[in-house]
Amino acid sequence: MRSPSPRGLALVAAASLLTGCGTSARPHASGAILRSLLREARPIGSGPRFQPPARGPILGRCQRRLGRRSGVHVEVFAQNRVVLMPAGIGTRAPRTITDGQVTAARCYGALVTLAPTGVVLVRAHSRLTLAQLFRSWGEPLTNRQLASFNATAGQPVLAFLDGRRWSRPPGAIPLARHAEIVLEVGPYVPPHKTFAFPPGI
Numbered sequence: 657m658r659s660p661s662p663r664g665l666a667l668v669a670a671a672s673l674l675t676g677c678g679t680s681a682r683p684h685a686s687g688a689i690l691r692s693l694l695r696e697a698r699p700i701g702s703g704p705r706f707q708p709p710a711r712g713p714i715l716g717r718c719q720r721r722l723g724r725r726s727g728v729h730v731e732v733f734a735q736n737r738v739v740l741m742p743a744g745i746g747t748r749a750p751r752t753i754t755d756g757q758v759t760a761a762r763c764y765g766a767l768v769t770l771a772p773t774g775v776v777l778v779r780a781h782s783r784l785t786l787a788q789l790f791r792s793w794g795e796p797l798t799n800r801q802l803a804s805f806n807a808t809a810g811q812p813v814l815a816f817l818d819g820r821r822w823s824r825p826p827g828a829i830p831l832a833r834h835a836e837i838v839l840e841v842g843p844y845v846p847p848h849k850t851f852a853f854p855p856g857i
Contacts, residue, residue: 696846701737705804710745712794716766716779718748723764725777726833727857730789732774734805736843745769745776746792767792767831777857778831786815786837787827797827797839805841814840819849 700706732739744751746768747761757771766779767789778784790797795804799812807813815826816838822829829837838847 698733698736698738698845700740701735705739706734706737707740707742708793708795708803710742710747710769710793712745712790712792714746714748714763714765715784715788715792716782718763718765720763722768722777724780725768725857726780727853728776728778728831728833728835728837729851729853730774730776730786730837731839731848732802733838733840733845734802734842736845739803739805740772741769741774741776741793743769743771745789765792775851775853775857776831778833782831784831785827786829786831786839787825789831790827799825802826802839802841807841811841814838814844816840816847819847 730741732741743753743756743758744761746765747758747770748763748765750762751758752760758768759770766782767784768777769775770777776789787797790803797803797813800807802813813826815822815829817829818836826839829835834851834853836848836851838845840847
């Protein structure tokens with residue numbers, strides 16, 4: 657198995673954040689859009705707290721084929737930095753990883769991540785929530801805690817769905833097709849409303 661380098665992870669994640677955000681602007685405005693995205697971009701945090709590995713259980717039946725999937729995009733911010741969701745959530749070893757992306761695994765659960773881009777692939781007809789994603793990741797998610805980061809006094813974990821503030825517990829957010837989910841603790845980060853998913857998901 658080839659392990660991804662930190663630089664490779666940063667490039668994959670940066671490409672996702674800069675090219676994946678949905679927009680309805682016309683092509684001639686692309687320069688202004690890129691400048692706006694760069695102003696909103698946050699660096700990936702360094703160290704294990706910002707790059708926790710996948711260590712939770714596989715949810716649902718672990719099948720040999722990936723099968724039909726729908727995409728959900730999840731962004732996680734803490735201390736004004738990106739918390740990187742790893743490749744390999746919901747997959748069973750042995751895995752083949754090339755340039756930071758899972759290209760093969762022994763089997764695939766009901767939800768998986770194949771690259772550290774925040775894209776979660778959910779098995780067709782599954783009704784899963786953000787709490788189940790974090791359980792499979794092996795990280796806590798409550799009103800007061802986001803992975804290894806605690807919310808400050810008087811300020812809960814902020815959650816956004818398609819750019820709108822989510823008022824219920826963040827774990828209750830459904831992993832619906834093409835949802836754009838943003839979670840934050842620390843300084844406010846303007847949430848994206850959409851994500852440009854690859855064809856077929």
